[in-house]
Amino acid sequence: MIRNFFFIILTIFFLTPNLFGEEKAVLKKQEWDFQGIFGRYDKPTLQRGLQIYQEVCSACHGMKRLRFRELKDLGFTQEQIKQYAETFEITDGPNDLGEMFTRPGEPSDAFVSPYKNKEEAKAAFGGAYPLDLSLLTKSMKNGPDYIYSLLTGYEDEPPKGFELPEGLYYNPYHDGNVIGMPPPLYDEAIEYIDGTNASLHQLSYDIVNFLNWTAEPELEKRKSLGIKVILFLLVLTALLYVTMKEIWSRIKK
């Protein structure tokens, strides 16, 4: 009797971790164009995402795996990419004298990180670290929905009784419900070049699309190859079936 009671309590404990552990907000699931078997990227969305990264996120976050020349996937011409790359200052070297020097960016260069190294970034934010954004949507669990929820999930006021430590912000999607990143996006945070209404939802949606593209630029090719392979297998199966019928019909006679 007592043993049964003990098991019931134990089961309840394991089945409802939220009751005992920290309460985590439910992710705001979005319909992403890039998910599913016909997944694809929308170029204007990616271009807007690049604009947000450039005007907002790049102040704190690097994107070191992305090379300027890869922006051709977003519909930019070689000339536009060259001009864009030239607006960046790249540290190169060492030269013949063993010294580092700076030069304008070239299409083959990668995006420049705002901090020289992790330590410098940590020092700037009192220990919190603005990660490199290149692979984030893939490396985080439910990356796209999580980042969307995080960006749209800031609350001005923490709930009653919640002690908000100095210099942190209340966000129920982050561990411990606090985060060291000040809310980077809000309605009209930037003015879109293409005139799209820059609501918080739109901004967050566009930047997540862009981040997913940087993490998985080959997604469209991979998915279209997958569809071709499936079609090929279907045709092959049909042919084999017809051939088999043909052979058996002769044997039976």
Ligand code: HEC
């Ligand atoms: C003012 C600097 C700053 C800006 C601007 C900024 N971030 Fe951050 N970001 C941070 C810091 C600092 C952290 C680490 C926070 C922590 O660990 O508490 C962070 C963390 C993150 C995380 C990781 C959250 C996690 O669960 O660990 C994501 C995702 C993120 N930022 C995305 C963005 C995006 C997208 C933009 C642009 C729209 C942006 N950030 C703009 C400073 C910034």
